[in-house]
Amino acid sequence: MIDPVDTRLPVSEAVALKVQYSSRRRNCLGRLTTTTIRAVDGVDLTIRPGEAVALVGESGCGKSTLGRALLRLERVSEGAVRFAGSDLTGLSEAILRPIRRNMQMVFQDPFSSLNPRMQIGETLAEPLLVHGLASKAEARARVAEILQIVGLDPAVAGRHPHAFSGGQRQRIAIARAVIARPKFVVADEPISALDISVQAQILDLFEDLKERFALTYLFISHDLAVVRHIADRVAVMYLGRIVEEGSPESVFDNPLHPYTQALLAAVPSPDPVRERSRPNPVLRGEPPSPATAVTGCRFRGRCAHAMPVCAMADPALARGADGTHAVACFLHHQ
Numbered sequence: 001m002i003d004p005v006d007t008r009l010p011v012s013e014a015v016a017l018k019v020q021y022s023s024r025r026r027n028c029l030g031r032l033t034t035t036t037i038r039a040v041d042g043v044d045l046t047i048r049p050g051e052a053v054a055l056v057g058e059s060g061c062g063k064s065t066l067g068r069a070l071l072r073l074e075r076v077s078e079g080a081v082r083f084a085g086s087d088l089t090g091l092s093e094a095i096l097r098p099i100r101r102n103m104q105m106v107f108q109d110p111f112s113s114l115n116p117r118m119q120i121g122e123t124l125a126e127p128l129l130v131h132g133l134a135s136k137a138e139a140r141a142r143v144a145e146i147l148q149i150v151g152l153d154p155a156v157a158g159r160h161p162h163a164f165s166g167g168q169r170q171r172i173a174i175a176r177a178v179i180a181r182p183k184f185v186v187a188d189e190p191i192s193a194l195d196i197s198v199q200a201q202i203l204d205l206f207e208d209l210k211e212r213f214a215l216t217y218l219f220i221s222h223d224l225a226v227v228r229h230i231a232d233r234v235a236v237m238y239l240g241r242i243v244e245e246g247s248p249e250s251v252f253d254n255p256l257h258p259y260t261q262a263l264l265a266a267v268p269s270p271d272p273v274r275e276r277s278r279p280n281p282v283l284r285g286e287p288p289s290p291a292t293a294v295t296g297c298r299f300r301g302r303c304a305h306a307m308p309v310c311a312m313a314d315p316a317l318a319r320g321a322d323g324t325h326a327v328a329c330f331l332h333h334q
């Protein structure tokens with residue numbers, strides 16, 4: 001029998017995706033030179049309906065760029081992005097506009113993501129009115145409903161963002177992202193700017209909304225404990241590429257890529273005995289700049305297991321025998 005889940009189209013897909021930025025700088029002779037920053041450098045990723053996929057990796061590895069590219073908030077340099085089977089790659093903003101209500105983003109900073117001059121009721125109603133999904137009266141009712149769902153009193157709709165705490169503002173930003181019932185939400189470090197005391201509540205809200213509205217998430221986070229809590233699948237990114245992918249159990253309990261192993265070893269243990277015996281330093285040096293072209297494996301300069309083949313070829317992300325845990329490392333290729 002065919003599993004009905006497998007026959008449904010992926011919600012979001014990156015196919016051999018590259019996103020490059022050009023940056024102009026003066027060199028030491030004072031001449032303007034253009035460098036190409038390979039922020040996303042050949043990513044294949046499939047996110048299925050109802051999944052929460054977590055994206056982890058060091059700062060600058062391209063997580064936000066990938067998340068934004070999946071929503072076509074970035075221009076695609078090479079490869080493709082699809083949403084629910086439709087190719088979004090070269091679409092103009094005008095053609096994307098009606099699709100946008102199905103794909104939303106939640107940002108890290110709830111202080112800058114809300115318009116300080118608008119009452120939050122207006123901010124929340126805007127997606128419904130812009131997309132012609134509700135009359136003004138209907139929008140008011142939907143605003144009251146969503147405020148209640150995200151844990152706020154509907155009576156606060158007339159207030160401005162400054163009247164709210166960081167956690168409350170993130171609830172409002174999340175409410176705005178989901179009010180038009182999107183299918184796909186990219187959450188980019190959505191709790192890392194919040195007080196520790198409210199982080200767990202906001203995570204619970206994400207989980208509640210996922211069930212309630214049958215949402216699919218790409219959840220970007222540098223906090224592996226958070227990822228473990230929320231993710232159905234984890235993708236580890238290094239210098240523009242996904243180097244390992246699998247269930248949280250397989251990736252965290254049996255990491256295959258030396259980079260994933262180093263990332264996990266860098267997480268402090270709450271157990272003081274284990275903490276004292278933690279290998280240190282675990283991840284040597286900095287990642288290479290995404291402005292330099294790399295040959296071979298992009299992790300080899302920091303890898304304790306580098307072999308001659310790692311300088312010659314770029315290991316593909318290959319799935320193991322279980323068909324789910326994938327790794328881009330010659331140590332694990334046949």
Ligand SMILES: Nc1ncnc2c1ncn2[C@@H]1O[C@H](COP(=O)(O)OP(=O)(O)OP(=O)(O)O)[C@@H](O)[C@H]1O
Nearest residue numbers: 021023037039058059060061062063064065066290
């Ligand atoms: N608009 C831009 N113009 C030029 N370079 C950019 C731009 N946006 C990002 N970059 C560069 O692209 C690379 C990837 O950046 P990105 O923000 O996607 O990384 P990230 O993994 O989200 O990092 P962080 O964890 O710090 O948020 C970095 O080298 C960054 O400096």
Ligand SMILES: [Mg+2]
Nearest residue numbers: 063064065188
């Ligand atoms: Mg980022």
